[in-house]
Amino acid sequence: MALYPLFADLEGRDVLVVGGGEVAARKIAALLKAGARVRLHARAILHPDVAAALAAGRIDRLGGDFDPAWLEMVWLVVAATDDTAFNAALAVEAGTRRRLINVVDDAALSTFQVPAVVDRSPLVIAISSGGVAPMLARRVREQMETLLDPALGPLAALFGRYRQRIRQALPDMGLRRRWFERLLDGRLDRAHAAGGAGQVENAFLDELERAGEWARHAAGGAVALLAAAAMPDLYTLRALRVLNEADAIVLSTGVARDAIEPARRDALHLQVPDAEADGLALEHALGGSRVVYVHAGTPAGLAACARLSAACHEAGIACRDVPSVAAGPV
Incomplete structure (x- = not known):
């Protein structure tokens, strides 16, 4: 991962935008939504939204020739001009002053990228391709928009x-x-x-x-019995749900850790022989944990499932067998 992802708190903080066209208008709108104080330098105001924001006093315009000293007043810089030489010089000036700059459509000159965003405020999801494939990032954003409920x-x-x-x-x-x-x-x-x-x-x-x-x-624990899928993307939705809800995941010796790639990252992962799996899984379930026993579908694994199911029934612990792969052709 070449870029370090972060979310910047710009409420009440100054940001310099250079340019007055359509791209600048989009950047200004996003910055104002984040609560930034936008300072604008533009040779000409080409977009009506920028003109309206100026007229309403929502942004401040810095007149005259560009003054590199303006960079001392701001936290971030956005260069939204079509003047390649000016953008390159501005990037150098910003770097000298340790100001992060986004030069639109020029990842090489930029020290931060503006991601595609799925906005479910206060939940915000940012998607970046590192500036190399912005259309791909937008496509992923469109897919995420359909997946995430407005609620x-x-x-x-x-x-x-x-x-x-x-x-x-x-x-x-x-x-x-x-x-x-x-x-x-x-x-x-x-x-x-x-x-x-x-x-x-x-x-x-x-x-x-x-x-x-x-x-x-x-408050009581529970156990789910799950046969490992050959590939993580073959799991049923029900299997993915129990893997994501698990407090502890017990893997039999023959199961590769790649098989539980979709599982919750902070769950306790324990890999033991099938002969020990049922006792360990039951121990954690009795302690109140939701346990998933992932086995390889071998006779030893199925025998462990049978022992674990019987022990759970005797202890009053819920135990269910979860289909890992959908039946029938894929």
């Missing part, structure tokens, strides 16, 4: 607004994570479709009111 924005805001109440209702971090996942699993989608952000908040508060009662029933 995610209001829901993310509610998580922040009621953070303290959530912690009080669910002091255990593991249960709190499960409660978040429960809400993110589509429980509030209908509320958003029915009444927008206001209805989402009503449904959210109802779920929060009942969080303590839910936690008393959800």
